Amino acid sequence: MPMTPSLFGGIVAGGTNFVCAVGTGPGDIQAEVLFPTTTPGETIGRAIDFLAPFRAKLVAVGISSFGPVDLNPASLTYGYITSTPKPGWANTDLAGAVGRALDLPVGFDTDVNGAALGEHRWGAARGLDTFLYLTIGTGIGGGGMVGGKLMHGLVHPEMGHIRLPHDPGGQGPHADPFEGVCPFHGDCLEGLATGPALEAWWGQRGEALPADHPAWPLEAHYLALGLVNLICTLSPQRIILGGGVMEERHLFPLIRAEVQELLNGYVQAPEILD
Numbered sequence: 001m002p003m004t005p006s007l008f009g010g011i012v013a014g015g016t017n018f019v020c021a022v023g024t025g026p027g028d029i030q031a032e033v034l035f036p037t038t039t040p041g042e043t044i045g046r047a048i049d050f051l052a053p054f055r056a057k058l059v060a061v062g063i064s065s066f067g068p069v070d071l072n073p074a075s076l077t078y079g080y081i082t083s084t085p086k087p088g089w090a091n092t093d094l095a096g097a098v099g100r101a102l103d104l105p106v107g108f109d110t111d112v113n114g115a116a117l118g119e120h121r122w123g124a125a126r127g128l129d130t131f132l133y134l135t136i137g138t139g140i141g142g143g144g145m146v147g148g149k150l151m152h153g154l155v156h157p158e159m160g161h162i163r164l165p166h167d168p169g170g171q172g173p174h175a176d177p178f179e180g181v182c183p184f185h186g187d188c189l190e191g192l193a194t195g196p197a198l199e200a201w202w203g204q205r206g207e208a209l210p211a212d213h214p215a216w217p218l219e220a221h222y223l224a225l226g227l228v229n230l231i232c233t234l235s236p237q238r239i240i241l242g243g244g245v246m247e248e249r250h251l252f253p254l255i256r257a258e259v260q261e262l263l264n265g266y267v268q269a270p271e272i273l274d
């Protein structure tokens with residue numbers, strides 16, 4: 001008797017690692033593998049090789065990917081990683097390669113929308129219809145839902161690249177001569193507040209900086225500026241912060257306090273005022 005497919009394959013395509021899994025949810029991971037992101041051919045091949053033995057049991061494969069990616073189903077390059085600066089990965093057909101190799105339907109979205117979808121179904125965004133998920137790590141990316149639908153639009157949001165007030169020459173409390181590391185914008189949010197930005201400016205990795213280091217109030221300041229802009233633009237019911245930099249748990253109270261200070265009582269919601 002043929003087996004009824006009941007499992008899903010998942011691929012989180014990160015710029016550093018790929019994580020692949022088979023199961024039906026976080027409480028039911030039946031197989032999982034992590035391997036470094038090398039060349040597109042080798043890396044996508046490893047993902048396909050991992051999923052192939054489960055082929056008969058799989059309903060579909062979901063892929064969330066680093067980007068930028070093409071999410072327009074009418075586009076000839078739908079499912080591609082497009083203009084990434086990551087060497088060798090520009091114009092890589094990811095969703096198509098997996099779908100063709102396994103002959104399965106593929107869901108494809110940004111890494112942050114994938115995380116947002118997971119938070120909505122199983123995590124910190126359950127029951128919400130308008131929320132954001134931001135990762136602050138090697139890069140900064142944001143995704144989420146508005147009115148219960150994952151945000152796409154023209155391409156997809158690029159919340160890491162919003163522009164902030166930056167005081168490179170001043171004497172104020174947030175004076176910061178660092179010019180930023182974003183290859184496109186210099187001192188956008190990503191240019192100022194990622195892990196590589198911290199390392200480039202302070203000469204050591206974030207996890208090596210003590211909690212009372214001046215890097216952290218400045219980091220919280222930039223993140224709070226970014227969040228305030230997003231709060232005013234999208235009115236999220238919650239913002240979930242993830243990524244390697246947010247392993248520094250002491251950042252959370254700094255960010256919360258500064259968001260309240262910057263909004264200055266204007267947005268009247270207990271989620272912010274409390």
Ligand code: ZN
Nearest residue numbers: 161182185188
């Ligand atoms: Zn930028």
